Amino acid sequence: MLSSLRGRVTVAFLLLIIVCLVLLSTDLLFFVRDQYQTSLRSDLRALATLAASQLESSASADGPPSDVNSAVARLAQQTGRGIVVVDQRGQVVARSGLQPDARTDLGAQPEIAQALTSAEDERAVVGTGEGWMRAAAPLRTQGQTVGALEIVAPLDPPAALRNAILVILVGLLLSGLLAVAVAALVVGPTSRAIKEMTRYARTLAQGDLDQTVTVSSPDEVGALGTALAEMAARLKETIVLMAEEGNKTAAVLTNMADGVVITDGEGRVTLLNKAAERLFQLSESRALGRSFIEVVRDHELAQLFRSASQAGDPWAPSTGLVEVGTPKRSLRATVTPISYGKSARTLVVLQDLTELRRMEAVRREFIGNVSHELRTPLASIKALVETLEEGALDDPAVARRFLSKVNVEVDGMSQLIRELLELSRIESGQTALRLEPTEVGPMLALACERLQAQAARSSLQLRVDLPEPVPAVLADEERVLQVLLNLLHNAIKFTPPGGRITLSATRLEGEVAISVSDTGVGIASEDLPRIFERFYKADKSRASGGTGLGLAIAKHLIQAHGGRIWAESEEGRGATFILTLPVAH
Ligand SMILES: Nc1ncnc2c1ncn2[C@@H]1O[C@H](COP(=O)(O)OP(=O)(O)OP(=O)(O)O)[C@@H](O)[C@H]1O
Ligand SMILES: [Mg+2]
Structure with missing residues (x-):
């Protein structure tokens, strides 16, 4: 009570x-x-x-x-x-x-x-x-x-007087009781309002901000109730805003390409975003609370982290290049001591430079390849010209032979430069494809017909094998034909006399797969993933002519069509090149 x-x-x-x-x-x-x-x-x-x-x-x-x-x-x-x-x-x-x-x-x-x-x-x-x-x-x-x-x-x-006193006392007692009842009545609504507010405050404390309170008491307690409800509404707004802000920050952190790690003053990890999870192959839940070194497992990075957090200067972040993980990834790490509130924290941002580095290497390799491809014919032209200068010019028969050799070399260089230009045009999306519904059968027949004579010269059997009709594809016929000729050229080049080359097509889900298979030398498994790279030639085919750009061009052309291209082969057992094209609706 x-x-x-x-x-x-x-x-x-x-x-x-x-x-x-x-x-x-x-x-x-x-x-x-x-x-x-x-x-x-x-x-x-x-x-x-x-x-x-x-x-x-x-x-x-x-x-x-x-x-x-x-x-x-x-x-x-x-x-x-x-x-x-x-x-x-x-x-x-x-x-x-x-x-x-x-x-x-x-x-x-x-x-x-x-x-x-x-x-x-x-x-x-x-x-x-x-x-x-x-x-x-x-x-x-x-x-x-x-x-x-x-x-x-x-x-x-006398008794009468005593009774009178008693009557007065009873009267007083009754009015006292009445006063108590009135007080209880007056206090009742206030007490109820306070109870209601207490219950409301408890629900607020439990985080349920959707409840409201209506205090009907017209006095100060009522005002308190209104203030409480207002406070809850403000609180809700603030929490919603904060949650939105938090979600935004979380979304940015999650989808950032760079790895982000935040540690507390003791160097224990308090945040690890998705990119960092991938870098260190560790989920955030397992990383939380562990020390930075335990999470990154890299001495150099830990050293950088230590020196930056000890310096504690947010305006002078420590930056360094480190390599972490297996396979090794090159990272540019920026360690910045930050402080919000009273606590000191450290922010580590890890920019993955691996792909950039690889691209750089590809570019260097490409330039090297082009230089090499140009240097060989140039050197032979120079030798031919020198020989001509040294007197061969006087012998018209020899001179004509040398000049025709020079011509062949120049043609080779022109071809190389044409192919390079084409590749760069396709890669940069400058080649506009004229996509039209194209029948596959006639296209395969045309490719076959074009190279029939060449195949026959190499004593190879070239034919189209189309067991069932396939739907028309959405393609630029000219370009696909170019790819097919390219593949057939390779097949002829890498198949010894007496072999067979087959062009075929089958229907897949929403697309048509066209294959060129031969019974030639095949491709070693270590070469298989690389043959579509620019200038890549398997060691064995170094001697054969060609620049190694054919398949790179083919890949880019097919990808521009929205298709895929790949090779299946075993060394010595021939090769099959398969490309897919979307079905025309
Ligand atoms: N049908 C095949 N059988 C065996 N190896 C092949 C076949 N097709 C391609 N290759 C291998 O793939 C490499 C790359 O082929 P790609 O067509 O890109 O270059 P290339 O034919 O050597 O030169 P280019 O086509 O530029 O004249 C070839 O050098 C060869 O090693
Ligand atoms: Mg080729």
Whole structure:
């Protein structure tokens, strides 16, 4: 009960009322009793004096009057008090009305004794004892004290007066209870409102911000409730905003190409984004709480991290190139000490330069290849020209032969440069494809027809094998034909006499696969993944002519069509090149 506001207010009021009532009633009782006794005292004194003088008038010289009994009875009835008359020795002569006792010798009774011996001018003597008030007056005749009269009355107020007091107290008690009820009624809504707000605050604390509170109390508590609801609304807005910001940051971090690692002041990882997870092959959940070195497992990077965090200067981040993981990846690491709030943290950004490096290497290799491809014919042209200069020019037959050789070399170089230009045009997307629905069968037949003579010269059997009809493809016929001729050229080049070359096509899901297979020398498994690279030639085919650009061009052309191209082969068992093209709808 005491735990609620309402209970405490009720109990406090009750206690207050009880204490007040107790104090008030004792006070009232004493006051009433005092007042009563004071007036009783003067009443009794006056009555005793009056009654004594009445009796005196009819008294004889040696004692109270003979009809004293009836006089006393009359007096007792008139006054409503107990009356006793004694003689000179204190022996009861007559009594009537309510008496404290029935003794017959009252000589020792102090008031009576005093009245019997009092001086002439003294009248009534009043005293109290054993719950009674007594007023004694001497009875005198001719100056002689012949006896005494005593009037007695109980000290306690009469029942009527007590009842009146009780009625007042009960009235007070009832109004007190009424006050408690009113207080409880007044406090009730406030108490309910506070309870409601408490429940609401708890739901807020549990993170449920969708609840609302309606406090109907019109007082300060109501205002508090409104303020609470407003606060929750603001809080919700702020949390939503913060969550949005957090989501944005998380999305940026997750989708960043660079690896990001954040550590706390002790160097323990508190964040590892997706790119960093991939770099270190470790999930964020396993990395959290571990030390930086444990996560990156790289001495150089750890050293860089240590020196930057020790320097602690956010304006001077440490940058370094490191290689981590297997296979090794080249990273540019930037370590920046940051601080937000009170805590110091360290931000590590890892930029993966592996691909950039590889591209650079490819470019260098490409330039080397081109230079090499040009240097060989140039060197032979130079040798031919020198020989001509040194006198061969004088022999017209030799001169013609040399010049025709020069011509062949120049043609070779022109071809190389044409192919390079074409490759670069396709790669940079400058070659516009004229895509049209193209029938596959006639295209294969055309390619076959074009190289039939060349195949026959090399004693090779070249044919189209189309077991089932295939749908038309969306393609630039000219370009696809170029690719097919390229593949057929290779097949002829790498198949010894007596072999077979077959062109075929099958239907796949949404596309058509065209294959060129031969029964030639095949491709070693270590060469297979690289033959589509520019200038790549398997060692064995170094001797054969060609620049090694044919397949690179083919790959780019097919990819520009939205198709794929790959080779399947085993060394010594021929090769099959397969390309796919989308079906025309
Ligand atoms: N049908 C095949 N059988 C065996 N090896 C092949 C076949 N086709 C291609 N290759 C291998 O792939 C390499 C690359 O072929 P690609 O067509 O790109 O160059 P190339 O034919 O040597 O020169 P280019 O086509 O530029 O004249 C060849 O040098 C050869 O080693
Ligand atoms: Mg080729």
